[in-house]
Amino acid sequence: MDSSSHTQSQIITCKAAVAWGPGQDLVMEDVELSPPQSMEIRIKVVCTSLCRSDLSAWQSQSQELFPRIFGHEASGIVESVGEGVTEFQEGDHVLTLFTGECMTCKHCKSSESNMCQVLGLERRGVMHSDQKTRFTIKGKPVYHYCAVSSFSEYTVVHSGCAVKVRPDAPLEKLCLFSCGVAAGLGAAWKVANISKESTVVIFGLGTVGLSVALGAKIRGASQIIGVDTNSDKFERARLFGITDCLNPTDHDEPIHQGWGLTVTLGVPKMDPEVRAHYGLLLSGRTLKGTLFGGWKPKSELPKLMDMYIRKEIPLDEFITHNLQFVDINKAFDLMNGGKCLRCVIHMPN
Numbered sequence: 001m002d003s004s005s006h007t008q009s010q011i012i013t014c015k016a017a018v019a020w021g022p023g024q025d026l027v028m029e030d031v032e033l034s035p036p037q038s039m040e041i042r043i044k045v046v047c048t049s050l051c052r053s054d055l056s057a058w059q060s061q062s063q064e065l066f067p068r069i070f071g072h073e074a075s076g077i078v079e080s081v082g083e084g085v086t087e088f089q090e091g092d093h094v095l096t097l098f099t100g101e102c103m104t105c106k107h108c109k110s111s112e113s114n115m116c117q118v119l120g121l122e123r124r125g126v127m128h129s130d131q132k133t134r135f136t137i138k139g140k141p142v143y144h145y146c147a148v149s150s151f152s153e154y155t156v157v158h159s160g161c162a163v164k165v166r167p168d169a170p171l172e173k174l175c176l177f178s179c180g181v182a183a184g185l186g187a188a189w190k191v192a193n194i195s196k197e198s199t200v201v202i203f204g205l206g207t208v209g210l211s212v213a214l215g216a217k218i219r220g221a222s223q224i225i226g227v228d229t230n231s232d233k234f235e236r237a238r239l240f241g242i243t244d245c246l247n248p249t250d251h252d253e254p255i256h257q258g259w260g261l262t263v264t265l266g267v268p269k270m271d272p273e274v275r276a277h278y279g280l281l282l283s284g285r286t287l288k289g290t291l292f293g294g295w296k297p298k299s300e301l302p303k304l305m306d307m308y309i310r311k312e313i314p315l316d317e318f319i320t321h322n323l324q325f326v327d328i329n330k331a332f333d334l335m336n337g338g339k340c341l342r343c344v345i346h347m348p349n
Contacts, residue, residue, distance in 0.1 A: 009035040009042060009080035015348075016135065016152035017328045018142060019068050023059050025329050026151065031069070031142060034134040036082035036156050040127070043094060043157065046171045048074040048150040049319075049342045050331045051179050052206060053267040057145065058332070065125040068143040069135060072098040073178035074150030075171035085159045093165045095178050098146035099291060100128075100161035101298040114296045119160045121291070122147040128158055151328060153347055163298045165305055172322075173315050176207075176342055177304055179292070181318055184211020185304065186293015187265045188219065196220035201256060202242070205233040207318055207341045208266050210240040214314070217241025230338050239317060261286045265293065318342045 012033050017026035036042045054070045057063060078092040088094065100119025107113040119128055125143030126132055134156040135142035135149065149155050165174055176182075184207070188194050198221040202209045205228040216224050217240065226234065226242035234245040246255060262285065264274070276287070295301060307313045321343040323331055331343035 011035065012042075012154060014153040015325070016069050016142075016149075017071075017325070018137070019058055019066060019070060021066050022061050022063055026070075026332070028326065029137055031152065032136045032139075033152070033154050033156060034136075036080055036085075037127075037129060037134075038083045039085060039129065039159050040082040040156050041078050041085060041088050041094075041159050041162060042080045042082075043074075043076040043096070043155055043162070044079045045074050045076040045150050045153060045155060045347050047076075047175045047344050047346055049175050049178075049180075049344045050328075050335055052208075052335065053179070054145070055332060055335050056267050065143040067137065068125060068145060069149035069152050069155075070145045071150035071152070072096060072146040072148040073175050073180065074148065074155075075165070075175040075178070076150075076155075077171075079154060081159070087159055088162070088164065093167050093169070093171060094162045095165055095174060095301065096148045096150055096155075096157055097161045097163060097297040097301075098148055098179060099297060100147075100158060101296055102160050103298070108296070114292060114294055116160070119147075119158055127156070128161075151345075153325075160298065163301050165302075166309070169305055169309060172344055172346065173319070174305060174308070175344065176315055176318055177301055177308075180207040180342065181211045181313075181315060182295055182301060182304055183265055183290075183293040184208040184213075185215045185313070186295045187263050187290055188212045188215025188293075190294035191265075191288060191290045192261055192263050194219040194221055197222045199223045199225070201225045201227060203227045204266070205230075205237045205242070210237060210242075210318070210341065213237065213240040213242050218312075232338070236341075259284045261288065264289045265291075319344050322346060324348075 016031040018029045048071050074096040078088050099121050102118040105117040107115045133141040194216045200216045200221045205226050225244045226237045227246045231247045318341045320340045334340040
């Protein structure tokens, strides 16, 4: 498909789970969704999973971007394409990407960064290209989330914020690679570069933490210690390679002392500032941060999908609940109560 034959699409009306305020239950609304603009694609969402960052942003009292459609871990099928799009065509199976890859900026060309300067993490509730929304309700704009907004039957994303997937791969499973599982595996493999016989300590045993554990197990780590304030998570954690479990509330003094590398990933629930005494670094400790596990999303995610097809990554084990779209608020309740890893939300056919 060349750039002159882009799909002639119109505004469509579809159902979306709209957040009208922080912490308020999502409401099923009829929303109008614009056609894809230049270099954008419109996707029929097949499945989307709830990520902790959706929950944190939804709960945040500092957010003023409402009404808003959350969701960023998603799989779907291209419904139409905008002008200039040559990479995708109608019917392609895709994953959405909360951080994109333009392939041409300084960061995309560097092997040291995945922080695209053009399609990086979008925080203002609009599209990258024109700083406008594609969703409206009765003519009034509805804000996006991470320029994805997958809690909708259809959505529009920049073509650099989607990656094509093989048609024989199950979309109801692959959506987990859009964020959490890929981030954890990347932190273990690309950022920490865990080696055989390593000792690894993981703080937080949700989907991201257990993905790190899985990555460490695959790399041959000899001891993988899981730390969480919810001891109910420990039994499941052992399935992903955790060898020892600790609940810090059971101890009144520091447990570990040593050296090595600390990798931060995920979204902090409370204070985002990091403070440390300089003396802690004198013993050779290193602190590193990462977004999306360091993966270049369009270039490298296909490798993970191939590993899943070869049964090298047990992606299915992260899915604890499958819910219909109308029950999306139950997914928020389950994650808020620490009772799930990933809830996969299935859209109507």
